Amino acid sequence: xxxxxxxxxxxxxxxxxxxxxxxxxxxxxxxxxxxxxxxxxxxxxxxxxxxxxxxxxxxxxxxxxxxxxxxxxxxxxxxxxxxxxxxxxxxxxxxxxxxxxxxxxxxxxxxxxxxxxxxxxxxxxxxxxxxxxxxxxxxxxxxxxxxx
Amino acid sequence: xxxxxxxxxxxxxxxxxxxxxxxxxxxxxxxxxxxxxxxxxxxxxxxxxxxxxxxxxxxxxxxxxxxxxxxxxxxxxxxxxxxxxxxxxxxxxxxxxxxxxxxxxxxxxxxxxxxxxxxxxxxxxxxxxxxxxxxxxxxxxxxxxxxx
DNA sequence: TTGCTAGTTGCAATTCAGTCGCATCTGTAT
DNA sequence: ATACAGATGCGACTGAATTGCAACTAGCAA
Numbered sequence: 001x002x003x004x005x006x007x008x009x010x011x012x013x014x015x016x017x018x019x020x021x022x023x024x025x026x027x028x029x030x031x032x033x034x035x036x037x038x039x040x041x042x043x044x045x046x047x048x049x050x051x052x053x054x055x056x057x058x059x060x061x062x063x064x065x066x067x068x069x070x071x072x073x074x075x076x077x078x079x080x081x082x083x084x085x086x087x088x089x090x091x092x093x094x095x096x097x098x099x100x101x102x103x104x105x106x107x108x109x110x111x112x113x114x115x116x117x118x119x120x121x122x123x124x125x126x127x128x129x130x131x132x133x134x135x136x137x138x139x140x141x142x143x144x145x146x147x148x
Numbered sequence: 149x150x151x152x153x154x155x156x157x158x159x160x161x162x163x164x165x166x167x168x169x170x171x172x173x174x175x176x177x178x179x180x181x182x183x184x185x186x187x188x189x190x191x192x193x194x195x196x197x198x199x200x201x202x203x204x205x206x207x208x209x210x211x212x213x214x215x216x217x218x219x220x221x222x223x224x225x226x227x228x229x230x231x232x233x234x235x236x237x238x239x240x241x242x243x244x245x246x247x248x249x250x251x252x253x254x255x256x257x258x259x260x261x262x263x264x265x266x267x268x269x270x271x272x273x274x275x276x277x278x279x280x281x282x283x284x285x286x287x288x289x290x291x292x293x294x295x296x
Numbered sequence: 297t298t299g300c301t302a303g304t305t306g307c308a309a310t311t312c313a314g315t316c317g318c319a320t321c322t323g324t325a326t
Numbered sequence: 327a328t329a330c331a332g333a334t335g336c337g338a339c340t341g342a343a344t345t346g347c348a349a350c351t352a353g354c355a356a
Contacts, residue, residue: 020324022322022323022324022331022332022333023323023324024322024323024332024333024334025322026333026334027333042313043313043314044313056334056335057334057335058334058335058336059314059335059336060314060315060316060334060335060336061333061334061335063313063314063315064315064333064334077230079227081282081284082225085312085313085343086234086312086313086342086343087312087313087314088313088314099268099272101272101276101278103278104281110276110278112272112275112276114268114271114272116264116267116268116271117268119264120247120262120264120265120268120285121287123262123264124247124249124260124262124287127260128249128258128260128291128292129291129292129295130249130251130258130287130289130290130291130292130295131289131290131295132287132288132289133252133288133289133290134229134287134288134289135285135286135287135288136284136285136286136287137268137283137284137285138283138284139269139272139278139280139282139283139284140280140281140282140283141278141279141280141281141282142278142279142281143276143277143278144276144277144278147277147278147279170302170303170304170351170352170353171352171353172303172304172305172351172352173351174304174305175304190342191342191343192341192342204305204306205305205306206305206306206307207306207307207343208305208306208307208343208344208345209304209305209306211342211343211344212304212305212344233341233342234313234314234341234342235341235342235343236342236343
Protein backbone atom coordinates (compact mmCIF):
# COMPACT_ATOMS: atom_id res chain seq x y z
CA UNK A 1 0.00 0.00 0.00
CA UNK A 2 1.55 3.29 -1.01
CA UNK A 3 1.89 6.06 1.51
CA UNK A 4 -0.41 9.02 0.99
CA UNK A 5 1.30 11.56 -1.23
CA UNK A 6 1.87 14.09 1.49
CA UNK A 7 3.84 11.58 3.52
CA UNK A 8 6.16 10.65 0.71
CA UNK A 9 9.72 11.72 1.30
CA UNK A 10 10.61 14.51 -1.04
CA UNK A 11 7.04 15.69 -1.36
CA UNK A 12 7.81 19.22 -0.24
CA UNK A 13 10.69 19.51 -2.66
CA UNK A 14 8.50 18.13 -5.45
CA UNK A 15 5.89 20.74 -4.63
CA UNK A 16 8.49 23.47 -4.92
CA UNK A 17 9.68 22.44 -8.36
CA UNK A 18 6.11 21.95 -9.61
CA UNK A 19 5.35 25.51 -8.62
CA UNK A 20 8.56 26.90 -9.98
CA UNK A 21 9.75 27.87 -6.52
CA UNK A 22 13.50 28.10 -6.52
CA UNK A 23 15.31 25.27 -4.77
CA UNK A 24 18.47 26.12 -2.90
CA UNK A 25 20.92 24.15 -0.78
CA UNK A 26 19.52 25.77 2.34
CA UNK A 27 15.91 25.10 1.46
CA UNK A 28 16.74 21.53 0.64
CA UNK A 29 18.14 21.07 4.13
CA UNK A 30 15.21 22.77 5.81
CA UNK A 31 12.60 20.87 3.80
CA UNK A 32 14.34 17.59 4.50
CA UNK A 33 14.18 18.28 8.22
CA UNK A 34 10.50 19.17 8.00
CA UNK A 35 9.83 16.03 5.99
CA UNK A 36 11.58 13.66 8.32
CA UNK A 37 10.78 15.30 11.64
CA UNK A 38 8.67 13.16 13.87
CA UNK A 39 6.75 16.12 15.26
CA UNK A 40 6.37 19.71 16.32
CA UNK A 41 9.65 21.47 15.77
CA UNK A 42 10.18 25.03 16.83
CA UNK A 43 12.27 27.37 14.71
CA UNK A 44 15.39 26.97 16.84
CA UNK A 45 15.23 23.17 16.71
CA UNK A 46 14.63 23.30 13.00
CA UNK A 47 17.66 25.54 12.58
CA UNK A 48 19.84 23.21 14.62
CA UNK A 49 18.78 20.15 12.65
CA UNK A 50 19.11 21.92 9.31
CA UNK A 51 22.60 23.11 10.19
CA UNK A 52 23.63 19.49 10.59
CA UNK A 53 22.69 18.88 6.96
CA UNK A 54 24.09 22.18 5.74
CA UNK A 55 26.08 24.25 8.22
CA UNK A 56 25.49 27.28 6.06
CA UNK A 57 21.82 27.59 7.00
CA UNK A 58 21.07 30.81 8.80
CA UNK A 59 18.34 31.64 11.27
CA UNK A 60 16.71 34.19 9.00
CA UNK A 61 16.61 31.70 6.15
CA UNK A 62 14.75 29.31 8.42
CA UNK A 63 12.20 31.96 9.29
CA UNK A 64 11.86 33.01 5.67
CA UNK A 65 11.36 29.44 4.56
CA UNK A 66 8.80 28.85 7.29
CA UNK A 67 6.90 31.90 6.11
CA UNK A 68 6.99 30.54 2.57
CA UNK A 69 5.77 27.11 3.66
CA UNK A 70 2.96 28.69 5.66
CA UNK A 71 1.88 30.79 2.72
CA UNK A 72 1.87 27.73 0.50
CA UNK A 73 -0.27 25.94 3.05
CA UNK A 74 2.31 23.19 3.46
CA UNK A 75 2.80 23.48 7.19
CA UNK A 76 0.73 24.34 10.21
CA UNK A 77 1.82 26.65 12.96
CA UNK A 78 0.99 25.72 16.54
CA UNK A 79 1.75 27.12 19.93
CA UNK A 80 0.86 24.05 21.96
CA UNK A 81 -0.82 26.13 24.64
CA UNK A 82 2.42 27.99 25.34
CA UNK A 83 3.57 25.16 27.58
CA UNK A 84 7.14 26.22 26.88
CA UNK A 85 7.18 29.94 26.31
CA UNK A 86 5.92 31.92 23.38
CA UNK A 87 7.62 30.18 20.53
CA UNK A 88 5.76 28.50 17.71
CA UNK A 89 5.89 24.94 16.53
CA UNK A 90 5.57 23.67 13.02
CA UNK A 91 4.46 20.45 11.42
CA UNK A 92 3.78 19.30 7.90
CA UNK A 93 0.19 19.63 6.90
CA UNK A 94 -1.02 16.10 6.29
CA UNK A 95 -4.14 14.97 4.54
CA UNK A 96 -6.39 15.28 7.51
CA UNK A 97 -6.51 18.06 10.05
CA UNK A 98 -6.16 17.02 13.63
CA UNK A 99 -6.64 18.40 17.07
CA UNK A 100 -3.73 18.95 19.44
CA UNK A 101 -4.08 18.22 23.11
CA UNK A 102 -1.40 19.33 25.54
CA UNK A 103 -1.24 17.95 29.06
CA UNK A 104 -0.71 20.82 31.47
CA UNK A 105 0.96 18.51 33.96
CA UNK A 106 3.28 16.16 32.05
CA UNK A 107 3.59 18.22 28.89
CA UNK A 108 2.66 15.35 26.60
CA UNK A 109 1.23 16.36 23.25
CA UNK A 110 -1.50 14.19 21.77
CA UNK A 111 -3.25 14.31 18.45
CA UNK A 112 -6.77 13.34 17.60
CA UNK A 113 -8.57 13.00 14.31
CA UNK A 114 -12.31 13.32 14.40
CA UNK A 115 -15.20 13.31 11.99
CA UNK A 116 -16.92 15.67 14.37
CA UNK A 117 -14.10 18.15 13.83
CA UNK A 118 -14.59 17.91 10.08
CA UNK A 119 -18.33 18.32 10.56
CA UNK A 120 -17.74 21.41 12.69
CA UNK A 121 -15.65 22.99 9.97
CA UNK A 122 -18.33 22.15 7.45
CA UNK A 123 -20.87 23.84 9.68
CA UNK A 124 -18.75 26.99 9.90
CA UNK A 125 -18.31 27.12 6.13
CA UNK A 126 -22.00 26.65 5.54
CA UNK A 127 -23.63 28.61 8.36
CA UNK A 128 -21.18 31.49 8.40
CA UNK A 129 -20.44 31.43 4.70
CA UNK A 130 -16.81 31.50 5.70
CA UNK A 131 -14.18 29.98 3.45
CA UNK A 132 -11.71 28.19 5.71
CA UNK A 133 -8.05 28.32 4.75
CA UNK A 134 -6.44 27.22 7.99
CA UNK A 135 -7.79 26.02 11.31
CA UNK A 136 -6.24 25.25 14.61
CA UNK A 137 -7.84 23.55 17.58
CA UNK A 138 -5.63 23.30 20.61
CA UNK A 139 -6.77 21.94 23.91
CA UNK A 140 -5.07 22.17 27.28
CA UNK A 141 -5.94 19.90 30.16
CA UNK A 142 -4.93 16.67 31.82
CA UNK A 143 -4.19 13.40 30.07
CA UNK A 144 -5.54 10.08 31.31
CA UNK A 145 -2.42 9.31 33.33
CA UNK A 146 -2.27 12.74 34.96
CA UNK A 147 -5.99 12.94 35.70
CA UNK A 148 -5.85 10.19 38.29
CA UNK B 149 -34.19 38.50 32.93
CA UNK B 150 -30.93 38.70 34.83
CA UNK B 151 -27.69 38.62 32.96
CA UNK B 152 -25.73 35.41 33.28
CA UNK B 153 -23.42 35.65 36.26
CA UNK B 154 -20.25 35.90 34.24
CA UNK B 155 -21.56 38.94 32.42
CA UNK B 156 -22.45 40.84 35.54
CA UNK B 157 -20.29 43.87 36.14
CA UNK B 158 -18.07 43.29 39.10
CA UNK B 159 -18.03 39.57 38.64
CA UNK B 160 -14.27 39.35 38.35
CA UNK B 161 -13.77 41.44 41.46
CA UNK B 162 -16.31 39.32 43.31
CA UNK B 163 -14.42 36.20 42.27
CA UNK B 164 -11.22 37.65 43.68
CA UNK B 165 -12.66 38.40 47.09
CA UNK B 166 -14.41 35.02 47.26
CA UNK B 167 -11.08 33.34 46.69
CA UNK B 168 -9.21 35.58 49.07
CA UNK B 169 -7.14 37.03 46.26
CA UNK B 170 -5.90 40.44 47.28
CA UNK B 171 -7.59 43.39 45.62
CA UNK B 172 -5.46 46.42 44.80
CA UNK B 173 -6.12 49.74 43.10
CA UNK B 174 -4.29 48.53 40.04
CA UNK B 175 -6.10 45.23 39.81
CA UNK B 176 -9.41 47.00 40.23
CA UNK B 177 -8.63 49.15 37.20
CA UNK B 178 -7.46 46.22 35.11
CA UNK B 179 -10.43 44.04 36.03
CA UNK B 180 -12.83 46.84 35.27
CA UNK B 181 -11.36 47.21 31.81
CA UNK B 182 -11.61 43.46 31.20
CA UNK B 183 -15.19 43.47 32.42
CA UNK B 184 -16.36 46.34 30.28
CA UNK B 185 -14.26 45.69 27.17
CA UNK B 186 -16.30 44.87 24.12
CA UNK B 187 -13.73 42.40 22.81
CA UNK B 188 -10.24 41.12 22.26
CA UNK B 189 -7.85 43.47 23.95
CA UNK B 190 -4.13 43.02 23.68
CA UNK B 191 -1.89 43.75 26.62
CA UNK B 192 -0.90 47.20 25.36
CA UNK B 193 -4.50 48.27 24.81
CA UNK B 194 -5.43 46.93 28.21
CA UNK B 195 -2.61 48.91 29.77
CA UNK B 196 -3.69 52.10 28.03
CA UNK B 197 -7.29 51.73 29.13
CA UNK B 198 -6.34 50.79 32.67
CA UNK B 199 -4.06 53.80 32.94
CA UNK B 200 -7.06 56.02 32.26
CA UNK B 201 -8.73 54.64 35.35
CA UNK B 202 -5.56 54.60 37.41
CA UNK B 203 -2.50 56.28 35.92
CA UNK B 204 -0.35 54.31 38.30
CA UNK B 205 -0.86 51.00 36.51
CA UNK B 206 2.35 49.60 35.14
CA UNK B 207 2.93 47.30 32.21
CA UNK B 208 4.34 44.52 34.34
CA UNK B 209 1.32 44.65 36.61
CA UNK B 210 -0.89 44.18 33.58
CA UNK B 211 1.07 41.12 32.51
CA UNK B 212 1.11 39.74 36.02
CA UNK B 213 -2.62 40.23 36.38
CA UNK B 214 -3.26 38.60 33.02
CA UNK B 215 -1.25 35.60 34.14
CA UNK B 216 -3.32 35.44 37.30
CA UNK B 217 -6.58 35.65 35.38
CA UNK B 218 -5.44 32.94 33.01
CA UNK B 219 -4.49 30.66 35.86
CA UNK B 220 -7.85 31.23 37.46
CA UNK B 221 -9.51 30.34 34.18
CA UNK B 222 -11.25 33.70 34.02
CA UNK B 223 -9.95 34.81 30.66
CA UNK B 224 -9.01 33.21 27.37
CA UNK B 225 -5.90 33.98 25.43
CA UNK B 226 -6.09 34.22 21.66
CA UNK B 227 -3.76 35.12 18.90
CA UNK B 228 -6.36 35.68 16.18
CA UNK B 229 -4.22 33.96 13.57
CA UNK B 230 -1.43 36.51 14.07
CA UNK B 231 -3.20 38.91 11.74
CA UNK B 232 -1.45 41.75 13.52
CA UNK B 233 1.88 40.46 14.72
CA UNK B 234 2.67 38.12 17.52
CA UNK B 235 0.84 39.74 20.37
CA UNK B 236 -1.90 38.00 22.28
CA UNK B 237 -5.47 39.02 22.82
CA UNK B 238 -7.59 38.45 25.85
CA UNK B 239 -11.27 38.18 26.54
CA UNK B 240 -13.40 37.23 29.50
CA UNK B 241 -14.35 33.62 29.58
CA UNK B 242 -18.08 33.55 29.21
CA UNK B 243 -20.49 30.72 29.84
CA UNK B 244 -20.10 29.13 26.48
CA UNK B 245 -16.94 28.58 24.52
CA UNK B 246 -16.90 29.95 21.04
CA UNK B 247 -14.90 29.66 17.89
CA UNK B 248 -12.97 32.62 16.48
CA UNK B 249 -12.82 33.20 12.77
CA UNK B 250 -10.43 35.77 11.35
CA UNK B 251 -10.76 37.02 7.79
CA UNK B 252 -7.35 37.00 6.16
CA UNK B 253 -8.39 39.79 3.80
CA UNK B 254 -10.41 42.34 5.77
CA UNK B 255 -9.24 41.38 9.24
CA UNK B 256 -12.72 41.02 10.65
CA UNK B 257 -13.03 38.76 13.67
CA UNK B 258 -16.16 36.66 13.96
CA UNK B 259 -17.38 34.42 16.71
CA UNK B 260 -19.46 31.33 16.44
CA UNK B 261 -21.14 29.17 19.05
CA UNK B 262 -21.88 25.61 18.05
CA UNK B 263 -23.32 22.50 19.60
CA UNK B 264 -21.01 20.55 17.34
CA UNK B 265 -18.06 22.23 19.02
CA UNK B 266 -19.37 21.17 22.41
CA UNK B 267 -19.93 17.66 21.07
CA UNK B 268 -16.38 17.57 19.77
CA UNK B 269 -15.01 18.49 23.17
CA UNK B 270 -17.20 15.82 24.72
CA UNK B 271 -15.78 13.31 22.27
CA UNK B 272 -12.21 14.28 23.17
CA UNK B 273 -12.91 13.95 26.89
CA UNK B 274 -14.55 10.57 26.41
CA UNK B 275 -12.47 8.93 23.69
CA UNK B 276 -9.10 10.26 24.81
CA UNK B 277 -9.90 10.28 28.51
CA UNK B 278 -8.57 13.79 28.50
CA UNK B 279 -9.80 16.32 31.02
CA UNK B 280 -10.19 19.62 29.19
CA UNK B 281 -9.28 22.78 31.05
CA UNK B 282 -9.03 25.22 28.18
CA UNK B 283 -9.67 24.98 24.47
CA UNK B 284 -9.11 27.30 21.57
CA UNK B 285 -10.35 26.94 18.03
CA UNK B 286 -9.18 29.64 15.68
CA UNK B 287 -9.93 29.63 12.00
CA UNK B 288 -8.39 31.74 9.29
CA UNK B 289 -10.01 32.22 5.91
CA UNK B 290 -12.30 34.52 3.99
CA UNK B 291 -15.54 35.97 5.23
CA UNK B 292 -18.69 36.05 3.11
CA UNK B 293 -18.02 39.56 1.82
CA UNK B 294 -14.39 38.87 0.95
CA UNK B 295 -15.06 35.49 -0.66
CA UNK B 296 -16.92 37.01 -3.57
C1' DT C 297 -6.16 51.95 65.86
C1' DT C 298 -1.75 50.30 65.15
C1' DG C 299 1.62 47.21 63.57
C1' DC C 300 2.92 43.24 61.04
C1' DT C 301 3.86 40.62 57.02
C1' DA C 302 2.97 38.17 52.89
C1' DG C 303 1.81 39.55 48.74
C1' DT C 304 1.98 43.28 45.21
C1' DT C 305 3.94 46.95 42.64
C1' DG C 306 7.06 50.16 39.70
C1' DC C 307 11.00 50.51 37.46
C1' DA C 308 14.73 49.47 34.61
C1' DA C 309 17.19 46.01 32.75
C1' DT C 310 16.77 41.87 30.30
C1' DT C 311 15.27 37.97 27.52
C1' DC C 312 13.75 35.96 23.58
C1' DA C 313 11.36 35.11 19.21
C1' DG C 314 11.15 36.96 15.12
C1' DT C 315 12.19 40.69 11.37
C1' DC C 316 14.81 43.72 8.33
C1' DG C 317 18.24 46.23 5.34
C1' DC C 318 21.61 45.55 2.46
C1' DA C 319 25.60 43.77 0.14
C1' DT C 320 26.60 39.47 -1.85
C1' DC C 321 25.60 35.25 -3.96
C1' DT C 322 23.11 31.63 -6.86
C1' DG C 323 19.45 28.96 -9.36
C1' DT C 324 17.40 28.92 -13.49
C1' DA C 325 15.82 30.49 -17.99
C1' DT C 326 17.79 32.04 -22.20
C1' DA D 327 28.05 31.18 -20.71
C1' DT D 328 25.31 34.99 -19.16
C1' DA D 329 22.01 37.76 -16.89
C1' DC D 330 19.15 38.78 -13.32
C1' DA D 331 15.26 37.85 -10.19
C1' DG D 332 15.24 36.02 -6.22
C1' DA D 333 17.60 34.00 -2.08
C1' DT D 334 21.06 34.30 1.48
C1' DG D 335 24.09 35.74 5.64
C1' DC D 336 25.01 38.88 8.78
C1' DG D 337 24.29 42.04 12.33
C1' DA D 338 21.33 45.32 14.00
C1' DC D 339 16.90 45.86 15.38
C1' DT D 340 11.92 45.39 17.11
C1' DG D 341 8.35 44.44 20.19
C1' DA D 342 6.17 41.39 23.42
C1' DA D 343 6.79 39.59 27.64
C1' DT D 344 9.62 38.59 31.99
C1' DT D 345 12.47 39.41 35.98
C1' DG D 346 15.14 41.09 40.15
C1' DC D 347 14.74 43.97 43.65
C1' DA D 348 13.65 47.68 46.75
C1' DA D 349 9.60 50.03 48.20
C1' DC D 350 4.83 49.81 49.14
C1' DT D 351 0.18 48.15 50.85
C1' DA D 352 -4.02 45.17 51.71
C1' DG D 353 -5.83 42.72 55.06
C1' DC D 354 -5.47 40.61 59.35
C1' DA D 355 -4.66 40.11 64.31
C1' DA D 356 -4.09 42.16 68.68
